[in-house]
Amino acid sequence: xxxxxxxxxxxxxxxxxxxxxxxxxxxxxxxxxxxxxxxxxxxxxxxxxxxxxxxxxxxxxxxxxxxxxxxxxxxxxxxxxxxxxxxxxxxxxxxxxxxxxxxxxxxxxxxxxxxxxxxxxxxxxxxxxxxxxxxxxxxxxxxxxxxxxxxxxxxxxxxxxxxxxxxxxxxxxxxxxxxxxxxxxxxxxxxxxxxxxxxxxxxxxxxxxxxxxxxxxxxxxxxxxxxxxxxxxxxxxxxxxxxxxxxxxxxxxxxxxxxxxxxxxxxxxxxxxxxxxxxxxxxxxxxxxxxxxxxxxxxxxxxxxxxxxxxxxxxxxxxxxxxxxxxxxxxxxxxxxxxxxxxxxxxxxxxxxxxxxxxxxxxxxxxxxxxxxxxxxxxxxxxxxxxxxxxxxxxxxxxxxxxxxxxxxxxxxxxxxxxxxxxxxxxxxxxxxxxxxxxxxxxxxxxxxxxxxxxxxxxxxxxxx
Ligand SMILES: [Zn+2]
Ligand SMILES: [Zn+2]
Numbered sequence: 001x002x003x004x005x006x007x008x009x010x011x012x013x014x015x016x017x018x019x020x021x022x023x024x025x026x027x028x029x030x031x032x033x034x035x036x037x038x039x040x041x042x043x044x045x046x047x048x049x050x051x052x053x054x055x056x057x058x059x060x061x062x063x064x065x066x067x068x069x070x071x072x073x074x075x076x077x078x079x080x081x082x083x084x085x086x087x088x089x090x091x092x093x094x095x096x097x098x099x100x101x102x103x104x105x106x107x108x109x110x111x112x113x114x115x116x117x118x119x120x121x122x123x124x125x126x127x128x129x130x131x132x133x134x135x136x137x138x139x140x141x142x143x144x145x146x147x148x149x150x151x152x153x154x155x156x157x158x159x160x161x162x163x164x165x166x167x168x169x170x171x172x173x174x175x176x177x178x179x180x181x182x183x184x185x186x187x188x189x190x191x192x193x194x195x196x197x198x199x200x201x202x203x204x205x206x207x208x209x210x211x212x213x214x215x216x217x218x219x220x221x222x223x224x225x226x227x228x229x230x231x232x233x234x235x236x237x238x239x240x241x242x243x244x245x246x247x248x249x250x251x252x253x254x255x256x257x258x259x260x261x262x263x264x265x266x267x268x269x270x271x272x273x274x275x276x277x278x279x280x281x282x283x284x285x286x287x288x289x290x291x292x293x294x295x296x297x298x299x300x301x302x303x304x305x306x307x308x309x310x311x312x313x314x315x316x317x318x319x320x321x322x323x324x325x326x327x328x329x330x331x332x333x334x335x336x337x338x339x340x341x342x343x344x345x346x347x348x349x350x351x352x353x354x355x356x357x358x359x360x361x362x363x364x365x366x367x368x369x370x371x372x373x374x375x376x377x378x379x380x381x382x383x384x385x386x387x388x389x390x391x392x393x394x395x396x397x398x399x400x401x402x403x404x405x406x407x408x409x410x411x412x413x414x415x416x417x418x419x420x421x422x423x424x425x426x427x428x429x430x431x432x433x434x435x436x437x438x439x440x441x442x443x444x445x446x447x448x449x450x451x452x453x454x455x456x457x458x459x460x461x462x463x464x465x
Contacts, residue, residue, distance in 0.1 A: 031055070039269050043310040049273050056262070056270050060092045061103075063258050067245055070213065070256070074107040077211040078143070079202055081113070082134050082279030084267040085217025085259045091274055093215075094141045111138045111145040112205055113164070114198060118174035119150065119181055120282045127169055133279045135164040146209070150194070151177040153201040154440035161205055183438040187285055187293035189429045192233060194284060196338050196426070197440075199255070203339075206253045214255045218243075221264040221303065223257070224313040227320035229298040235425035237325045237343040244321065249339045263313055264303075335423035336446040343423050354424060415439075418447045 027037040027046040035048030047055070064070050078093065080086045096105035113134045117127035131147060138145040145164035151173025152159035162168040184190045202214045218226075223243045230242055241247045247255040262270070271278065285292050290300045306312040325343075333342050344354055415433055422430070436444050 038273075041266065052269060053273055056266065057092065057095065059261050060258060061096070063245065063261050064105075067256075069246060069254070070107060072106045074213050075209075075211045076107050076109050077202065077206045077209060077214045078109055078111045079114070079214060079216045080111045080134060080138065080145070081217065082130065082137075082281060083217060084264065084271055084278050085219045085222070085262070087137070087217075087276050087278060088262070088267050088270050089215060089217045089259050090138070090141050090143065091270075091276055094143075109143055110209055110211060111143045111164075112161075112202070112209075113138075113145065113147050114201060115147060115149040115169065116194070116198075117149075117169075117281070118171065118177055119194065120284055120286070122282060124169065124171065126281075128167070130279060130281050131164075131167060131169065133277075135167060137277070137279065138164055146205070148201065148205055149173065150197055150201065153197040153204065154180060154442060156442050156445050158208060159201060159204045161208065180438075180440060183433065184429065185432045187288065188233060188295065189431075191284060191293055191295050192425070192429050196429075199338070202255060203250050203253045212253060214253060215258055216255060217259050218257045219259050219262045219264055219267055220317050221306070221313050223260055223320070224316040225295070225299045225302045227316055228302065229295045230425075232294045232298065233425055234428050235423075236323075238338070238340045238423070238425065239320060239323050240325065241340060243317075249334070260317075263306075333421075335426050336418075336421045336443050336450075337426040337429070337440075338423060340423050342421075344427070413444065413447060413451070417451065418443060421447055421450055 027040075029035045029037050029048035029051050030046055031051040032048060035050065037046035038049045039047045039052045041047065070076075078086070078090060080090060090111065093105060093109060096103075099105070113131065115127060115131060117124075117130070122130070135145060135147075146161045147164055147166075147168065147170075148159050148161045149170040152161075152170070154177060155173065160170055162170070181190050181193065184193060202216070206212070206214050226243050227239060230236065230239055235242060241249050243257075243260075245257050245260055247257075259267075270276075285296045288296065290297055302312060302316065334340060335342055413436055415430075415436060418436070418439060419427055419430075430439065433439060
């Protein structure tokens with residue numbers, strides 16, 4: 001049997017060789033060439049503790065410095081989950097504040113912990129003990145801290161926040177949040193929604209506390225996983241915002257990722273050398289098998305591969321950094337959930353993934369007997385247009401004379417109306433939704449506002465004609 005495959009290589013020849021892990025015992029630090037090695041990175045580079053910690057600090061400062069975006073006058077909200085990334089982040093900032101004058105970090109900092117215990121299956125006691133540990137850690141590092149709970153992200157009003165000293169647990173909105181998650185049919189969309197709600201809450205709390213930037217602890221491994229899983233869940237168009245150092249989708253509050261050059265392994269070494277503890281808490285898919293969600297399966301794929309091929313994380317991350325999409329420049333009409341420019345606007349001449357999905361759905365609903373041709377695509381468009389016109393006529397409660405559309409509560413909505421204001425990835429989260437009750441209240445209200453505005457614009461333009 002021929003052993004040459006399609007690419008002209010012998011079997012196995014084209015694959016990258018596995019990284020051979022060097023033996024650390026008696027190995028000497030490659031940086032100072034003097035001390036005995038304590039750390040081995042990339043399977044071959046040996047460092048002593050002193051050189052490793054010095055290079056970690058340098059890497060953090062370089063990530064912050066090269067963008068020139070963080071200024072001494074900034075007020076920064078640091079999102080602290082208790083995991084390795086944000087714990088190391090707090091420690092690095094604290095150390096930076098005690099550097100010599102010309103190197104000192106002098107921006108104002110506030111720490112925020114979001115309590116997600118309600119969705120992660122923690123008991124009230126477990127939540128209390130986690131918050132207690134977070135509070136202790138934050139106080140030991142001399143930061144001012146606040147706590148809020150994830151359900152604050154779905155309500156229409158300003159989020160409730162408490163100082164860490166109060167050790168208060170807000171459990172009033174737990175049911176609303178768990179009910180919302182229970183309406184979603186799979187863990188991929190549940191994880192997506194939680195991520196978007198978390199991002200939204202960072203911005204809401206930053207606004208409330210007068211902060212103009214948010215630091216999150218996303219590390220290189222997390223981001224490599226997110227690059228691949230985002231593409232799988234239809235968010236490829238938003239990659240530069242979701243994984244880059246700067247996420248400036250909200251014009252007044254920037255989210256920054258200063259830990260993006262640290263791998264999980266480097267963070268573990270950093271925390272160990274500084275006697276810092278990770279505060280463990282379960283996640284939504286903890287104790288679930290690897291196939292439960294696209295994100296969890298991607299995590300296993302990336303971490304397993306990186307175990308044998310040490311360049312995996314950095315290769316994926318650097319490749320992701322080079323990706324750029326035009327959609328990022330159109331910010332007039334952002335998605336009401338993730339605040340990204342809508343990637344669902346399709347021009348007549350373009351063939352898009354959305355059209356392909358619509359056609360696939362159309363074909364599936366028609367049954368196996370029918371034959372199709374390209375004209376069917378235009379039928380779908382016409383059907384959509386008719387549906388749109390019908391909704392426009394239905395939306396107003398025959399109130400043109402009385403002007404009751406000025407109150408946004410009077411606008412009748414269907415899920416299809418909401419979908420119009422969602423990007424492709426966010427549409428997929430709610431693809432099984434068939435009622436407005438299955439959506440977060442802030443989204444429904446945002447759509448009412450937008451539709452009201454559109455109705456008013458249309459009325460004005462008709463009046464002027
Ligand atoms: Zn050394
Ligand atoms: Zn979106």
